[in-house]
Amino acid sequence: MNATPFFDTLAIRPLGNGTFAADLHPDWAVGERPHGGYLLALLSRAAVGGGSLQPLSVSAQYLRPPKVGPVLLRTERLKAGRTVTAVRSVLEQSGQTCVDAMITLGELPDEEPAYSDLPEMPVNPPQDAVDLANPDTRAAPGLTRTCDMRIDPRSAGFLRGSTSDPLRLRLWARPHAGQPDVLFGLVAGDLTMPVTFNLGRFGWSPTVQLTALLRARPANGWLRLVVESKAVHGAWFDEDTLVIDSTGKLVCQARQLALSPLRAPD
Known part of the structure; x- marks a missing residue:
């Protein structure tokens, strides 16, 4: 590619x-x-x-x-x-x-963090991780041209047709060309499909407001994304993403307010 x-x-x-x-x-x-x-x-x-x-x-x-x-x-x-x-x-x-x-x-700090409390997640995607380039996953097709993205199927109920799984996703991402840099770390904070896919709400979910904090320069290799939502009220939902690099450093924290379709498609 x-x-x-x-x-x-x-x-x-x-x-x-x-x-x-x-x-x-x-x-x-x-x-x-x-x-x-x-x-x-x-x-x-x-x-x-x-x-x-x-x-x-x-x-x-x-x-x-x-x-x-x-x-x-x-x-x-x-x-x-x-x-x-x-x-x-x-x-x-x-x-x-x-x-x-x-x-x-x-200036982004280069030293090791004095404190870090991040979720555990394998550095590399496991063998059963689903490649989002597969059209059956309903991934955004434009992003798979530029990024290699894999998702943990245990977190993605929408892959099984479920609409009752928690709104938490785990993914791995890296650019097809080159290695992640600071600005790609910023992109990674908004790289996932909407977490409301686990409610069966597919389709365009526009971001209204997004705040991202960049915490460190990413190391080479996969970036790990941990995505979750705390509440969905009507069409409105929040989405929080932690981006962790291959060495375990927190690269980006992103929180957005977005709109999702009110109903799952028939």
């Missing part, structure tokens, strides 16, 4: 005054809709610009879905400090704001 290297899909062209032009890459789209985590990575790339800082947190409002193709990225530095820099980063298309994000930049 000839996937475009992930960082190459985040190319930006400076236009001056903190404004950049970019092209939303079709490899990171589901139909015409670019993946939400990919949009966060692109906004963060613009916020970093040519500097050496890294995103520490990203909080984004998804106002309307853009389409694959050209976009404008506008950034505004709100604070530049010795520890953190705050940047507003906005993605526009056809004169409309699509995603509006607040991004905190700083």
Whole structure:
């Protein structure tokens, strides 16, 4: 599979005054809709610009879905400090704001964590892990072009036709081209199919708001994703994702508020 290297899909062209032009890459789209985590990575790339800082947190409002193709990225530095820099980063298309994000930049720590309490999960996907490139899994087809993704079938009741399993999923992911980097770690926080698949609610589940905390640079190898929801009220649901690298470091914590179809399809 000839996937475009992930960082190459985040190319930006400076236009001056903190404004950049970019092209939303079709490899990171589901139909015409670019993946939400990919949009966060692109906004963060613009916020970093040519500097050496890294995103520490990203909080984004998804106002309307853009389409694959050209976009404008506008950034505004709100604070530049010795520890953190705050940047507003906005993605526009056809004169409309699509995603509006607040991004905190700083230095990611390189030392080992002083404390860590993370769920246990095998470093590599076990033999019975299901490859999400298989169309029978109802995975988003655009993402399997760019990522190798496997899911623990014991957590995915929807694979068995069940609608009563807990809303918890366990997955493994890595890019087809290259190794995960900081911005791919950010993408991984939004890489899973909606956890509400375990309720039988398939179809588009748009993210309304997403906040991601980047905690460390990912090591080479598989990223482990632990995904769960605490409550589903009507169409609204929350989704929390922990992203853990091959050495056991926490790479990203993401929480989003999203909408799901109210009924499972007949």
